[in-house]
Amino acid sequence: xxxxxxxxxxGLKNIRTVGTISRSSPFLCRKMVGLVDFEKARSxxxxxAGDGVITRHILPPMHPDAKxxxxxxxxxxxxxxxKIEDPRLxxxxxxxxxxxxxxxxxxxxxxxxxxxxxxxVMLPQELGLKILRACRVALRxxxxxxxxxxxxxxxxxxxxxxxxxxxxxxxxNIPPAFVLVSEKR
Numbered sequence: 001x002x003x004x005x006x007x008x009x010x011g012l013k014n015i016r017t018v019g020t021i022s023r024s025s026p027f028l029c030r031k032m033v034g035l036v037d038f039e040k041a042r043s044x045x046x047x048x049a050g051d052g053v054i055t056r057h058i059l060p061p062m063h064p065d066a067k068x069x070x071x072x073x074x075x076x077x078x079x080x081x082x083k084i085e086d087p088r089l090x091x092x093x094x095x096x097x098x099x100x101x102x103x104x105x106x107x108x109x110x111x112x113x114x115x116x117x118x119x120x121v122m123l124p125q126e127l128g129l130k131i132l133r134a135c136r137v138a139l140r141x142x143x144x145x146x147x148x149x150x151x152x153x154x155x156x157x158x159x160x161x162x163x164x165x166x167x168x169x170x171x172x173n174i175p176p177a178f179v180l181v182s183e184k185r
Contacts, residue, residue, distance in 0.1 A: 022175075023051070024148065024177070025170075025173040027172040028148065028172075028173040028179070029054050029057040031168060032054060033058055033061070035181060036058070036113050038066075039063070041063065041113055043103075044069070044112060044114070045096075045114045045135075046069070047071045047096040047118050048118040049081055055084060055089065059088065059089065067090060067106060069090045069102055070090065071094065071096045071102075072091070073095055078091055078093050096131045096135065097134050110139060110143070111138055111143065112139075113145075116146065120132075121149070121151065121154050125157075132162075133161055136162060142183065142185075144183055145181070145182045147179070147180045149179075149180060150175050154180075155180060158180055162183065163185065164185065165181065165182050166180070
């Protein structure tokens with residue numbers, strides 16, 4: 001069975017956790033990863049890493065001394081992350097609301113970037129706010145929170161937590177997607 005079919009099945013079974021029935025396209029992955037300054041980034045978090053489709057775009061340009069903490073709550077998805085052989089990748093099978101505990105465990109004060117595919121529109125609002133507030137604390141000043149969405153319904157969440165949001169559109173994805181970017185100021 002191909003990875004796309006497995007992802008489709010997992011998306012149907014756990015739509016509230018996965019948030020979509022298809023993997024992010026290479027175009028969407030490149031749009032998100034293109035916002036990262038890999039020359040300076042030494043710590044990156046990926047939230048809702050799924051089966052690693054975006055993870056595999058983050059790792060190649062990363063600095064040899066950088067770390068990537070990939071958060072994924074679904075064991076069926078995280079098993080794919082564990083198969084990626086890269087010592088810079090740390091797979092975290094826990095909710096992103098606990099990001100600070102895992103940063104502390106890895107000796108990281110704050111991350112430079114957070115890339116997220118968490119389906120915030122499908123989460124209870126209080127949980128979504130809790131995760132975003134934890135991310136704001138975990139992000140260094142000037143760092144970027146980069147989020148993929150399939151609508152702009154959650155835009156106000158990012159404005160509330162970060163005070164700013166830029167929007168990019170990627171039409172070559174199923175479904176077409178928005179990339180929302182907030183800077184910690």
